[in-house]
Every structure is written in structure tokens, then in C-alpha cells.
Amino acid sequence: MSITPLVQFGTSRFLQAHADLFVSEALQRGNALGPITVVQSSGDRSRSGRLAALAAKDGFEIRIRGVDQGQLVDREIRVSSVSRALSLPHDLEIVNEIVSGEARIILSNTADAGFRPSEADSQRQYSQDMSYPAKLTWLLFRRFSNHGEPIQIMPTELVPQNGAVLRELVIGIAECYPAEFRRWLDTDVIWVNSLVDRIVSEPLEPAGAVAEPYALWAIEDQPGLVLPCTHPSVRVVADLEQVETLKLFILNLGHTYLVSRWMNNEVPEHEFVRDMLGDQAVAADLEDVYAREVIPGFQLHAREAEAEAYVKTTLDRFRNPFLDHRLSDIAQNHCDKVNRRIASFLSWLRQENPDFSAPRLEAIVEKTAS
Structure with missing residues (x-):
């Protein structure tokens, strides 16, 4: 041996x-x-x-x-x-x-x-x-x-x-x-x-x-x-913070955002992440959340360009035609994931701007806490 x-x-x-x-x-x-x-x-x-x-x-x-x-x-x-x-x-x-x-x-x-x-x-x-x-x-x-x-x-x-x-x-x-x-x-x-x-x-x-x-x-x-x-x-x-925030607040946040819609029965017919991105209305909504609520948060930290590039890579990964990434798997421990991925993102961006508005992400945090 x-x-x-x-x-x-x-x-x-x-x-x-x-x-x-x-x-x-x-x-x-x-x-x-x-x-x-x-x-x-x-x-x-x-x-x-x-x-x-x-x-x-x-x-x-x-x-x-x-x-x-x-x-x-x-x-x-x-x-x-x-x-x-x-x-x-x-x-x-x-x-x-x-x-x-x-x-x-x-x-x-x-x-x-x-x-x-x-x-x-x-x-x-x-x-x-x-x-x-x-x-x-x-x-x-x-x-x-x-x-x-x-x-x-x-x-x-x-x-x-x-x-x-x-x-x-x-x-x-x-x-x-x-x-x-x-x-x-x-x-x-x-x-x-x-x-x-x-x-x-x-x-x-x-x-x-x-x-x-x-x-x-x-x-x-x-x-x-x-x-x-x-x-x-x-x-x-040298420091994991830059890598961590990209993954947690873009890829992981996107997964949890999609699952929140799925758990609310807005799109109950979908089984996989790729199904969600194949739904034009859902895909447009996710891209808009990234554009209006996520990337501006990275912009506050002077990281707009890298966030935009990572969002592009993330959307390609979500659309992977071979990947059976089940929404039900992502939905496990959902409350904890909302806190780590969305609530923490809102706290992170408000370190730079306490008045920043992210209505769709805020709604998910409030619903999970209620």
C-alpha cells in the first residue's frame, strides 16, 4: 500500500x-x-x-x-x-x-x-x-x-x-x-x-x-x-475576501433568489436551475436583479467590472444544458442561505451606503424572517 x-x-x-x-x-x-x-x-x-x-x-x-x-x-x-x-x-x-x-x-x-x-x-x-x-x-x-x-x-x-x-x-x-x-x-x-x-x-x-x-x-x-x-x-x-464575495453574493445569491421564487410557487413547474433560465421572464428578472441590485452593490466597493464579468460567467453556468442542478437541493436550509447570501450582501453594501435600496432582495429577507 x-x-x-x-x-x-x-x-x-x-x-x-x-x-x-x-x-x-x-x-x-x-x-x-x-x-x-x-x-x-x-x-x-x-x-x-x-x-x-x-x-x-x-x-x-x-x-x-x-x-x-x-x-x-x-x-x-x-x-x-x-x-x-x-x-x-x-x-x-x-x-x-x-x-x-x-x-x-x-x-x-x-x-x-x-x-x-x-x-x-x-x-x-x-x-x-x-x-x-x-x-x-x-x-x-x-x-x-x-x-x-x-x-x-x-x-x-x-x-x-x-x-x-x-x-x-x-x-x-x-x-x-x-x-x-x-x-x-x-x-x-x-x-x-x-x-x-x-x-x-x-x-x-x-x-x-x-x-x-x-x-x-x-x-x-x-x-x-x-x-x-x-x-x-x-x-x-493573498486574501479570500474578494473571491468569497463574488461567489457568495453573485452565484450563491442568484441560486437562492431563483429558489425563493420557486418556493413561492411563482414557477412551480420548473425542476432545475437551467429550467428557470430557460424561462424568459425568470431569466430577465434575474438579470435585472443583478443589474439593478447586485452590481451596484459591488460598484460601491469599486468592483463593478469584476462583478459584471462574474455575472456573465454565472449566467452561462446556470444555463448549462447538461447540469441537473435541482432547485429542491438548493432549497435545503433555505433560511440559513437567505441570511448568508442575501441579508449579508445587503449589510455589506450598506457599509458604503446605508440608504441603498434593493427592494426584491429586501423582500426575500423580510419574508424569510416573518
Whole structure:
């Protein structure tokens, strides 16, 4: 079995079409640290077939379908970067050995439930009921106890400053561990903020996914940063704020705006995002919201030109004829998404102009709050 310097917590279709794919392509060029061990931290036995397929000798399939710079794209890629696929708690000792020794970078993309605090988080004995941050703390303590080398933690969850957030959660959980370990978490662990952007619309069975051509993994630079791979879709930036606001307040905001109309039964016959953009009235309304309420907000921050360019790219992505991006999927956790994507945008632009009017976006926030 090969050494796996990359350990990935999470088996999501997103990770398969993002980090796993990038590392696979980079490995072929000799531009990656090495292969990946995937760890399913939830203990969900129903996904055992997916685990086995992720580490299959011939890899798994990712289908890239959409429009790239005006050209129709429809191609298949075999991803072969996953060397091992393990599950907690069954493979706890093996995971412990890998994290304590050969791991150099830990990646994650866990479900929201994985971050919720648990009563088990306050104990030092491993429990499957622990949250993901508590499980990570438990494993890092074993690395510390074995005099392990420094390690880098790279969450990809869609949380602003995700590395800093995970660090604070781990530091808090580590209060029940020795003080020397808490100092080690500060001095020998690099916590990396990053932002990911790719629409992965549907899974393939038993593993694999369908994804759009557009992909971005923006990684915030810091001293000692090590990249898992060199790839055209991996970009190191001085500050994630510029990338975050474009994605959150244009692409994500647009998704939530469309879903708000769909949930209000204004366009109940539509199933996918592409259906909404195929409806001329809906498309015109969305473009008008961007033109009158969104781009002017970026203009207040002296970022009008880049916002206009990103809106154009976003509308092309929404119109992807191959992408089965279900409105019902986007509608999950709708209230939280309205707060993060629309209410936060209104607060952001009103930092520059408290009197700015965005009536359609304001109406969605008010309706969600009522």
C-alpha cells in the first residue's frame, strides 16, 4: 500500500469532482504530494459500496459537462488518486496510524451535522458520537503524543474563514487535553482558509459524479503553506475576501433568489436551475436583479467590472444544458442561505451606503424572517 500524505475526511460527490480530481490529474504530471486516504467519519454503513469504489484499482468516473468559453464540453475523466478508503469507527486504528505518521495534509468536506457540537466532545475517549472537530482533535492528540511532525489542516466546507473556524473549534475541545497539546496546535499545525467553487449536480453509482467545467479552489496564502497539488483550478490568493464575495453574493445569491421564487410557487413547474433560465421572464428578472441590485452593490466597493464579468460567467453556468442542478437541493436550509447570501450582501453594501435600496432582495429577507 502506497504512502498517502493526503487524508480526506468526507466522501461527498463534491470532493470526488474537486480535490480528488485535481490531485489525480496532478499526480499524472508529478505535481502532487501523493495519493489520498479517504475516511468516512459518519460510520454510515449504507455507503460501504461507495467507499470500495472510491479506492478501486481503475478509479472512478467524473463526467464534465457544460459550456467552457463558448464551447460545449462533454468528457469523462477517470480519477485514481484515492489509494485507501476507510470508515470510522471500524478502521479507527488504521486511521490513527496514518494521521499519526504519514499524513502531511488533512482535507475535509463534511456535512453540516458533522460540525454540530455533541456531548461526547468533552471526553478524551474516542466516541463515534463525537463531532468531526472532536474526532480531529482526538487524532491530532495521538500525532502529538507520537512526536509527529507539523501538519496542515485544510477544510473545504462552505464556511467563511473555514480554517480559522475549525481551529477555534478544535482549540475549544482541546481544553480537556494537556496544555502542551494546546500549544502544539498553535505552533505545529497550519490551519488553512480556502474557498471552493464547482457545481456538482448528481452522483454516479457506486462512485463518481457529474460536474460543470468551471472549478476553483482558492487557497489563502500564509507562511509555511504547502499545496496538495499544482493544478490550473488551484489558486493561491493573498486574501479570500474578494473571491468569497463574488461567489457568495453573485452565484450563491442568484441560486437562492431563483429558489425563493420557486418556493413561492411563482414557477412551480420548473425542476432545475437551467429550467428557470430557460424561462424568459425568470431569466430577465434575474438579470435585472443583478443589474439593478447586485452590481451596484459591488460598484460601491469599486468592483463593478469584476462583478459584471462574474455575472456573465454565472449566467452561462446556470444555463448549462447538461447540469441537473435541482432547485429542491438548493432549497435545503433555505433560511440559513437567505441570511448568508442575501441579508449579508445587503449589510455589506450598506457599509458604503446605508440608504441603498434593493427592494426584491429586501423582500426575500423580510419574508424569510416573518
